[in-house]
């Protein structure tokens with residue numbers, strides 16, 4: 001015996017007085033008018049997605065840009081004019097301590113008297129300073145062994161047996177060109193990228 005199945009469509013809730021036949025956006029089945037309603041919904045959705053993307057893309061690009069803080073830290077200026085011969089001061093660059101040292105003529109002579117071929121990390125003082133400004137020794141204040149801050153910059157601090165810096169953590173000694181001379185540190189104190197802006201002002205980074 002044949003069974004008849006009736007498919008009931010959900011009722012369409014419309015405001016009173018709406019003329020279903022006259023509204024081209026209302027879905028009235030498989031005919032062309034129904035397609036127009038779906039098209040309208042799809043176009044609206046794509047349009048909103050497009051507008052959203054216009055806001056999201058610049059926001060993402062903004063997030064990818066370095067912040068003002070990071071840009072400010074990328075380089076730092078240091079005034080050397082108050083640092084007397086034989087003095088060192090510390091500054092900070094990219095969250096790392098930096099030694100700014102004004103070498104005395106005797107310290108320069110001691111650095112230049114060393115046979116570079118005997119060094120663990122061979123480099124001359126001239127290679128570690130700027131031309132004509134060998135007295136200005138600019139290095140990271142970070143021991144190349146395990147990263148302690150060596151002593152020797154502050155008044156009365158031990159400079160180690162080579163007159164430069166001494167790292168008390170495990171006993172590394174650096175000379176007056178901040179080259180490693182004794183102890184477990186494998187390398188000289190690192191010279192950061194920097195340039196002289198004036199005779200007594202440098203920009204690090």
Ligand code: FES
Pocket residue numbers: 143144145146147148167168169170171172183184185
């Ligand atoms: S961290 Fe400087 S000697 Fe070990």
